[in-house]
Amino acid sequence: MIDLRSDTLTRPTEAMRAAMARAEVGDDVYSEDPTVLALEERVADLFGHEAALFTPTGSMANVLAVRTVVGVGQEVLCESSAHIARAELGAHGAFTGLTMRTWTHPRGQVDLAQVEGLFAPDMGPFFVPTAAVSVECTHNFAGGAVLPIDDLRSLRAWADTVGTSIHLDGARIWNAHVATGTPLRQYGAVADVVAVCLSKGLGAPVGSLVIGSQAAIDESRVWRKRMGGGMRQVGILAAAGLHALDRHVERLADDHAHARLLAEAVGVDPAAVDTNIVVVERDDAPAFVNAAAEQGVRVAMVGPRAVRLVTHLDVSRADAERAAAVLSRLATPGG
Numbered sequence: 001m002i003d004l005r006s007d008t009l010t011r012p013t014e015a016m017r018a019a020m021a022r023a024e025v026g027d028d029v030y031s032e033d034p035t036v037l038a039l040e041e042r043v044a045d046l047f048g049h050e051a052a053l054f055t056p057t058g059s060m061a062n063v064l065a066v067r068t069v070v071g072v073g074q075e076v077l078c079e080s081s082a083h084i085a086r087a088e089l090g091a092h093g094a095f096t097g098l099t100m101r102t103w104t105h106p107r108g109q110v111d112l113a114q115v116e117g118l119f120a121p122d123m124g125p126f127f128v129p130t131a132a133v134s135v136e137c138t139h140n141f142a143g144g145a146v147l148p149i150d151d152l153r154s155l156r157a158w159a160d161t162v163g164t165s166i167h168l169d170g171a172r173i174w175n176a177h178v179a180t181g182t183p184l185r186q187y188g189a190v191a192d193v194v195a196v197c198l199s200k201g202l203g204a205p206v207g208s209l210v211i212g213s214q215a216a217i218d219e220s221r222v223w224r225k226r227m228g229g230g231m232r233q234v235g236i237l238a239a240a241g242l243h244a245l246d247r248h249v250e251r252l253a254d255d256h257a258h259a260r261l262l263a264e265a266v267g268v269d270p271a272a273v274d275t276n277i278v279v280v281e282r283d284d285a286p287a288f289v290n291a292a293a294e295q296g297v298r299v300a301m302v303g304p305r306a307v308r309l310v311t312h313l314d315v316s317r318a319d320a321e322r323a324a325a326v327l328s329r330l331a332t333p334g335g
């Protein structure tokens, strides 16, 4: 089976398992796990922020991050297919008591004119005030699309003039960094608070981080525990993250090349594939998914007519070529 459903499906390599086994550990609720502390420090520095906090999932990292800039009865603006809006099961409403309003862009991009139109200043007891804008880079359901750094800088400049915050859902920011060469610090500089995942393309079994000011991270540490996310000797997991940062970032370029190969096979313009995700619109999506599985290639439905293919650490060049052959036969009428 070649599994293209998600880049979360990777299993730790032997070298990663060895690094995990060797990890020095302590009780992280006491902030005494040296490996977790090293990971937090390293990631904060990569993004040019003061501090970072290790969390079990990206969803928890997003909830903690967003709640540092949006309070009860306030709103966050985001693109309509953002992960925080579509795929976190209402966590931000349930735990933070915020609301969301959305703009729509077929490639998940920032549309500053729409954002400006949605923005609501605090006018007292009339309208829900906008406290933050959330952007997702790369954008998962928009097919791994990169948000150009210049667009993010324009958003930052506008946000500063109106006094609103920016949250960056950077679950796959590593892919954007490798695809564009934009330093991670430049992404860090446009956001007040960032969430990143180690368990997607980087291939760690678990782990995400919230990144921001010391105050935001101190507050997030309290809320992480409150939400049941205080973990103990998790240096064994942080070690996987450190290993991934050393070994699995630059190789994301291979995943991107494999994704372009798959795009071609299913009739998507490879030039429109920025990173490791291909979303193909198919009227026969359920049948297509089943037929692919019967031929040893697992792909995912992400909408009634949307099929997603994701390349990752466990998909070799040979796997990608074999999957492309299978999918291209299925995608070609009469094939």
Ligand SMILES: *Cc1c(COP(=O)(O)O)cnc(C)c1O
Residues within 6 Å of the ligand: 056, 057, 058, 059, 060, 062, 083, 084, 136, 138, 139, 140, 169, 171, 172, 197, 200, 208
């Ligand atoms: C995967 C993902 C997350 C976090 O998901 P978890 O499954 O909770 O780790 C957040 N944002 C985006 C864009 C993602 O793709």
